Amino acid sequence: MTQQTEGPVTTEGPDGARGPVTADGPATIEGPADTESPVTADGPDDAESPVATESPVTAEVPLATEVDGIPTLLAPTSGGGPVVAGLLFRVGAADETLATAGLTHLVEHLALHRHGVSDLHYNGSTAATHTHFVVSGTAEEVVAYLNGVCASLRDLPVERLAIEREILRTEQAGRGRGPNHQLPLWRYGAQGYGLASYPEYGTLHLTADAVRAWAATWFTRDNAVLWIAADTVPEGLDLTLPAGRRQPLPVPTSALPVTPAYLTGGSGGVVLDGIVRRSTVAALFAEVLSRALFTDLRQKGGYSYTADCGYQPRDKDHATITAFADALPQKQDAVVGGFIDVLARLRAGTIDQAELDSARTKTLKQYEVPDTGTALLPSYALNLLTGHPNITPDEHRAELDAVTVEDLREVAGELYDSALIQVPGRSVDWAGFTAAPQWSGPSSGPDPAGTVHRSRANDAVSLAVGPEAVTLVTPGGRITVRYDACAAMRVYPDGARHLIGFDAFVVEVEPTLYAKLTPVRMAVIDAAVPAAAAVPMPERDPDEIPQPSARRGGLKDRALGALRSLRPGRG
Numbered sequence: 001m002t003q004q005t006e007g008p009v010t011t012e013g014p015d016g017a018r019g020p021v022t023a024d025g026p027a028t029i030e031g032p033a034d035t036e037s038p039v040t041a042d043g044p045d046d047a048e049s050p051v052a053t054e055s056p057v058t059a060e061v062p063l064a065t066e067v068d069g070i071p072t073l074l075a076p077t078s079g080g081g082p083v084v085a086g087l088l089f090r091v092g093a094a095d096e097t098l099a100t101a102g103l104t105h106l107v108e109h110l111a112l113h114r115h116g117v118s119d120l121h122y123n124g125s126t127a128a129t130h131t132h133f134v135v136s137g138t139a140e141e142v143v144a145y146l147n148g149v150c151a152s153l154r155d156l157p158v159e160r161l162a163i164e165r166e167i168l169r170t171e172q173a174g175r176g177r178g179p180n181h182q183l184p185l186w187r188y189g190a191q192g193y194g195l196a197s198y199p200e201y202g203t204l205h206l207t208a209d210a211v212r213a214w215a216a217t218w219f220t221r222d223n224a225v226l227w228i229a230a231d232t233v234p235e236g237l238d239l240t241l242p243a244g245r246r247q248p249l250p251v252p253t254s255a256l257p258v259t260p261a262y263l264t265g266g267s268g269g270v271v272l273d274g275i276v277r278r279s280t281v282a283a284l285f286a287e288v289l290s291r292a293l294f295t296d297l298r299q300k301g302g303y304s305y306t307a308d309c310g311y312q313p314r315d316k317d318h319a320t321i322t323a324f325a326d327a328l329p330q331k332q333d334a335v336v337g338g339f340i341d342v343l344a345r346l347r348a349g350t351i352d353q354a355e356l357d358s359a360r361t362k363t364l365k366q367y368e369v370p371d372t373g374t375a376l377l378p379s380y381a382l383n384l385l386t387g388h389p390n391i392t393p394d395e396h397r398a399e400l401d402a403v404t405v406e407d408l409r410e411v412a413g414e415l416y417d418s419a420l421i422q423v424p425g426r427s428v429d430w431a432g433f434t435a436a437p438q439w440s441g442p443s444s445g446p447d448p449a450g451t452v453h454r455s456r457a458n459d460a461v462s463l464a465v466g467p468e469a470v471t472l473v474t475p476g477g478r479i480t481v482r483y484d485a486c487a488a489m490r491v492y493p494d495g496a497r498h499l500i501g502f503d504a505f506v507v508e509v510e511p512t513l514y515a516k517l518t519p520v521r522m523a524v525i526d527a528a529v530p531a532a533a534a535v536p537m538p539e540r541d542p543d544e545i546p547q548p549s550a551r552r553g554g555l556k557d558r559a560l561g562a563l564r565s566l567r568p569g570r571g
């Protein structure tokens with residue numbers, strides 16, 4: 001499962017293929033692959049407006065029909081190629097909880113297991129808000145694949161569950177993490193769209209009953225859309241699935257009290273994301289911003305090798321614009337300044353007409369390829385799932401032609417107002433950004449309820465285990481996780497408990513680091529945290545269990561981990 005929260009979102013599909021046209025411009029939709037593709041945690045969310053059933057089948061307007069109760073979109077190709085089809089479900093990683101993260105991915109893997117090794121080009125992927133099964137081949141091969149997927153969804157091979165959980169953990173361990181992997185949890189917290197930053201904890205403990213129940217609730221005929229690049233439905237399809245309902249999109253949460261906001265750290269580069277209304281203008285603005293960053297930071301300044309920007313629909317109404325520029329340590333200040341200067345220039349409306357025209361010309365080139373209607377199909381199907389209006393290519397061209405410099409300036413302001421930027425080193429409050437919260441509360445105030453357990457390494461640090469929450473108290477501030485707002489609790493065999501709040505703050509309760517933290521006090525935590533939030537963790541190597549360092553006026557080494565004010569997107 002790849003996380004598309006790791007760096008700017010591209011508009012290219014597998015093998016560099018361009019994504020389909022959407023109401024906002026191109027979007028990424030996974031194409032067929034020889035094997036199951038990884039999950040995209042912030043993948044293509046482009047979606048809806050039903051295509052009228054009386055619409056003729058043309059090169060650009062899909063025909064709507066139905067197969068076994070599943071809405072189906074058809075569009076012919078120019079001929080000579082394979083049949084391509086996809087089955088989309090409105091369920092993804094953002095529908096899960098932190099404790100069950102990876103559940104949809106598990107269902108996807110199990111649904112494809114029975115296909116085994118094959119020469120057939122097929123793919124399964126799980127994104128933030130949808131799961132996509134796609135195939136390319138002869139009509140007979142397409143029918144066999146789609147029938148097999150639905151048969152497996154009706155009767156998942158749960159005898160494979162332990163093996164598939166291990167496979168997913170192996171996949172996760174080998175997955176690279178891009179520069180923006182922490183932004184979702186800082187923006188959304190440890191829930192919904194913020195889960196893209198976290199490991200798939202569900203792969204550690206999910207049961208066969210949990211997987212079956214998830215499939216029965218979410219993988220239903222009423223929560224699916226089928227698309228086929230053909231003028232007719234192939235004979236022999238049996239997509240029988242249980243009845244259900246069209247599931248609503250996750251409601252976005254917020255862990256940021258104010259925006260624009262900033263945090264420091266990361267890979268050494270600068271990464272920014274912001275939430276804008278979905279529109280042709282916003283998608284075009286992302287192209288203008290990408291070109292401006294590349295021109296200023298690479299071509300003119302020579303500060304960055306990569307300077308890029310992408311536009312990715314998040315839900316039916318909003319999209320995420322993500323921009324990134326890398327930097328060597330000695331160039332970091334220059335990149336931060338140059339990056340913010342570019343955004344400020346666009347906010348001020350200082351945009352050359354040539355910049356707009358160049359971006360518009362590039363966007364229009366997507367219509368120079370044959371079979372535009374086929375390229376539209378996945379996007380139209382996704383729109384049908386999530387409620388975003390479709391527009392025809394002619395309408396999209398007209399919207400592109402109507403975009404003005406003033407329109408781009410408005411989007412730049414919208415991006416800035418909602419921005420979250422991660423920078424190396426120093427703060428960027430000088431540019432109007434507010435530091436994202438590092439603590440749940442100030443260091444001073446009423447003593448937290450419960451028993452107080454002093455740090456074995458620093459008398460200024462303590463942990464309170466109360467009837468409603470655990471609180472870490474340090475000279476810099478406090479971190480509190482309420483039991484009833486605990487997204488997940490990592491449970492270690494050695495007695496440690498790590499509580500992660502919905503706001504993504506973490507309190508690591510390590511008996512080795514605090515005095516008198518007895519099993520009786522730990523039992524208070526276990527009894528108060530909802531059972532559904534508990535995640536049993538593997539046994540730790542003795543070297544991994546933190547030990548207090550010598551008292552030298554502060555915490556050092558492993559003990560420092562007990563009071564970090566992080567929102568870590570790692571286990």
